[in-house]
Amino acid sequence: MRKIEHDCTLIKKTLLNQDNIFLTFQSQIISDTAQPGQFVAIKGPAFLRRPFGIAQVDRSAGTFSLGIRKKAAGTAAFFDVEIGETISVLGPLGHGFELDGLETLFIIGGGTGIYPLLFLLETAKRKGIKTYIATGFRSNDDVLLAEEMNGLADGFCLATEDGSSGIKGFAQNALEKLWSDFSNNCGSNLEDLKSDVDNFVEHSFENSKIALFCCGPHPMMQKAATWARQIGIQCQVSLEERMACGIGICRTCAVAVKRESDAVKREPDTEVIKADAGAIKNKIDTVEVRHEPEFDYDRCCVEGPVFPAEVVQW
Amino acid sequence: MVDLSVKVAALTLKNPIIAASGTFGFGQEMAEFFDISTIGAISTKGFTRLPRKGNPAPRVAECDCGMLNAVGLQNPGLEVVLQQELPFMRSANATIIANIAGDTAEDYIYITERLAQEDIAAIELNFSCPNVKEGCITFGSDPKMIELLTAECVKRSPHPIWVKLTPNVTSISDMAKAAEQGGAVAVSLINTLLGMVIDIETRRPILHNNTGGYSGPGIKPVALRMISEVYNSVSIPIVGMGGISSAEDVAAFMIAGASAIQIGTGLLVEPSLPWKILAELPELCRKLKVDRISELTGTLELWT
Numbered sequence: 001m002r003k004i005e006h007d008c009t010l011i012k013k014t015l016l017n018q019d020n021i022f023l024t025f026q027s028q029i030i031s032d033t034a035q036p037g038q039f040v041a042i043k044g045p046a047f048l049r050r051p052f053g054i055a056q057v058d059r060s061a062g063t064f065s066l067g068i069r070k071k072a073a074g075t076a077a078f079f080d081v082e083i084g085e086t087i088s089v090l091g092p093l094g095h096g097f098e099l100d101g102l103e104t105l106f107i108i109g110g111g112t113g114i115y116p117l118l119f120l121l122e123t124a125k126r127k128g129i130k131t132y133i134a135t136g137f138r139s140n141d142d143v144l145l146a147e148e149m150n151g152l153a154d155g156f157c158l159a160t161e162d163g164s165s166g167i168k169g170f171a172q173n174a175l176e177k178l179w180s181d182f183s184n185n186c187g188s189n190l191e192d193l194k195s196d197v198d199n200f201v202e203h204s205f206e207n208s209k210i211a212l213f214c215c216g217p218h219p220m221m222q223k224a225a226t227w228a229r230q231i232g233i234q235c236q237v238s239l240e241e242r243m244a245c246g247i248g249i250c251r252t253c254a255v256a257v258k259r260e261s262d263a264v265k266r267e268p269d270t271e272v273i274k275a276d277a278g279a280i281k282n283k284i285d286t287v288e289v290r291h292e293p294e295f296d297y298d299r300c301c302v303e304g305p306v307f308p309a310e311v312v313q314w
Numbered sequence: 315m316v317d318l319s320v321k322v323a324a325l326t327l328k329n330p331i332i333a334a335s336g337t338f339g340f341g342q343e344m345a346e347f348f349d350i351s352t353i354g355a356i357s358t359k360g361f362t363r364l365p366r367k368g369n370p371a372p373r374v375a376e377c378d379c380g381m382l383n384a385v386g387l388q389n390p391g392l393e394v395v396l397q398q399e400l401p402f403m404r405s406a407n408a409t410i411i412a413n414i415a416g417d418t419a420e421d422y423i424y425i426t427e428r429l430a431q432e433d434i435a436a437i438e439l440n441f442s443c444p445n446v447k448e449g450c451i452t453f454g455s456d457p458k459m460i461e462l463l464t465a466e467c468v469k470r471s472p473h474p475i476w477v478k479l480t481p482n483v484t485s486i487s488d489m490a491k492a493a494e495q496g497g498a499v500a501v502s503l504i505n506t507l508l509g510m511v512i513d514i515e516t517r518r519p520i521l522h523n524n525t526g527g528y529s530g531p532g533i534k535p536v537a538l539r540m541i542s543e544v545y546n547s548v549s550i551p552i553v554g555m556g557g558i559s560s561a562e563d564v565a566a567f568m569i570a571g572a573s574a575i576q577i578g579t580g581l582l583v584e585p586s587l588p589w590k591i592l593a594e595l596p597e598l599c600r601k602l603k604v605d606r607i608s609e610l611t612g613t614l615e616l617w618t
Binding site: 001002003004005043046047048049074088090241242243244245247248249250251252253254255256292293295296297302 | 336337338339343344345346347348349359366367368369370371372373374375376377378379380381383385388520530579582583584585586
């Protein structure tokens with residue numbers, strides 16, 4: 001049986017800006033087994049754990065790191081954890097990014113979605129995959145991990161909404177700029193890199209040498225996913241949903257997905273209950289037939305948080 | 315040597331700890347991390363005749379001392395439960411309590427009949443899910459319906475029938491009495507308390523379902539009060555639950571009148587909780603000077 005709850009000691013704490021902190025914890029098992037896109041759920045004073053994408057691992061040191069933005073009391077409490085203190089960590093959890101077979105990887109991120117992309121970038125680099133990363137922030141004061149990303153990626157483009165750093169615009173503008181530079185240099189080979197996007201629905205990424213991976217605000221990812229489909233490259237998105245357990249048992253973190261539907265229809269009651277249920281039956285005449293949605297719900301914590309963009313019911 | 319075994323009517327459990335319905339799935343996920351055969355029993359995720367997809371997200375909202383959920387009984391349906399989930403639970407040597415729900419009386423009866431040949435310890439009739447529009451709680455807040463429907467299921471089943479009660483009623487004792495009248499061998503209580511959490515900036519409820527069931531340590535005093543009340547109203551055993559998160563909580567619930575208890579929301583936060591509590595029970599029994607944990611049941615002395 002696999003151990004899932006770990007007491008991890010905080011060994012390093014770096015304040016990135018007023019609202020963002022980078023925490024490094026000791027855990028050989030998490031650093032050894034974590035894959036990019038996976039997350040951990042950590043316990044603070046709030047009732048529920050808080051999930052965070054794993055931002056970095058150092059297997060030789062046996063550590064992993066998380067980037068946390070102060071949103072409300074639940075996340076703010078993690079800013080007060082002192083070095084040497086131990087907290088309860090569940091993980092690594094979920095289904096991460098699938099990198100197999102890739103030669104070229106485009107990445108788009110924004111806000112706190114940037115954190116897990118650092119781990120992704122380091123892993124892709126180690127696997128010899130060419131990486132191009134586009135990031136977007138509101139303004140220069142909000143920019144996170146730009147130096148680290150720039151150092152690791154083969155191509156890097158930063159956008160800020162007010163133009164105070166990088167190009168003026170959104171992450172999507174930065175992505176399209178990276179793509180246009182790439183495709184200009186790539187020439188006629190570009191078509192060979194692409195494959196049939198409809199194959200991506202069932203996680204079948206074979207023969208897909210180029211991809212776009214996304215982590216950030218929902219509208220940003222939706223836009224990027226639409227763009228990827230138009231361009232004709234596979235796209236994986238890392239989603240976020242309110243969750244309780246993180247291990248697939250409570251079914252609260254529902255993500256609407258387009259899957260082969262089980263066609264849930266109310267079949268006629270062929271095995272009608274005999275006469276003695278009559279007394280009850282009369283009372284329930286008013287019950288209406290329930291309408292099930294067309295799509296299904298997957299668990300963000302198990303089947304996700306990373307999904308093929310093609311299956312997401314945006 | 316402290317004896318942790320308990321009896322719920324004729325059924326003997328190796329210890330009083332049961333995983334509560336909806337917080338343990340069908341055991342598959344938990345079996346990856348823990349030996350699911352060592353706790354007293356597992357109440358399955360509530361299942362229905364046909365698969366149910368559940369409610370749109372958000373389905374969970376944190377609140378003081380607990381959380382609200384509005385999952386909406388997402389489950390794979392009876393056929394999948396029979397073909398995959400129950401066989402898995404048996405292969406893991408889990409003691410199975412089948413928690414069943416329906417839109418209609420026929421649904422409950424049909425599922426009960428289909429479970430007749432299954433190797434399960436009991437059926438728990440879920441008359442108390444607050445998150446679906448039809449059936450369930452509609453039945454659970456009408457004593458006449460509870461009695462009739464319980465009787466129909468009892469008549470058709472070789473298995474012990476438990477009835478899980480909602481606290482969202484004027485008198486839970488009346489509901490317990492109705493279950494007893496209908497032939498239930500036990501009642502389990504309490505299900506979640508219907509509640510709401512509001513985002514003041516968007517001025518909307520957090521839950522897409524608007525309302526959801528409140529569970530966690532915050533509901534513990536309500537649960538204890540209701541168990542004590544029901545204990546004094548019926549003669550069938552009680553399976554108690556509502557915010558249990560320590561061995562001491564288990565003792566309090568048993569003293570209030572529970573023969574066995576269920577752990578739910580606590581284990582969503584700390585998956586090892588049932589086993590942690592299990593390990594602490596013998597020492598607590600020694601401290602409370604009982605050789606058998608079952609001696610605690612109903613020993614509450616109310617002030618007069």
